[in-house]
Amino acid sequence: DAGVTQSPTHLIKTRGQQVTLRCSPKSGHDTVSWYQQALGQGPQFIFQYYEEEERQRGNFPDRFSGHQFPNYSSELNVNALLLGDSALYLCASSLKAGAPDTDTQYFGPGTRLTVL
């Protein structure tokens, strides 16, 4: 049973560029959430996708956008990169967004983004 997978593992970009990160959910899961984790801090919720729509959003600017595909995989796009966007980006998948007792999130290994 494949767990949550993310690509790429590491990425280096320069300020002003755009980046796309990818996530494949755990088999059987239909909901994907994205988090940003700066060094030494806990993960910060960016947004959640379910049924190909953004359902919940954290306190992140519009430069952060996403997409969910019919096969439940997801992309996180960040435009106009800033130095402060350097972080570990985590994807988590779950089943039936918002259903108590089934919406347990399982995390992928993350993508380490460095902005120079």
Add this chain to the structure above:
Amino acid sequence: DAKTTQPTSMDCAEGRAANLPCNHSTISGNEYVYWYRQIHSQGPQYIIHGLKNNETNEMASLIITEDRKSSTLILPHATLRDTAVYYCIVRFYTGGFKTIFGAGTRLFVKA
């Protein structure tokens, strides 16, 4: 949004029980308590969750006080591989769960 308070760090001897406390005094009735752990630079790993009752699985036990204002995660026989940052999270339902992580407790298991 209910917030959680955890000790910054704790030590535990290998083979002993590790008891990690969490305060969530503003928790409301429909909010679940979840525990995750994160080993250096890996994705957080789900451990256990509960609403009102105590819970146990193959990894740990979760003890929630009767007033639900605090909880304790118990690792019954800590090993060196349990050294990690442990996050206590209160997840609230708003048509979907939003998960707010705090700073967590850094647990050091020592030989």
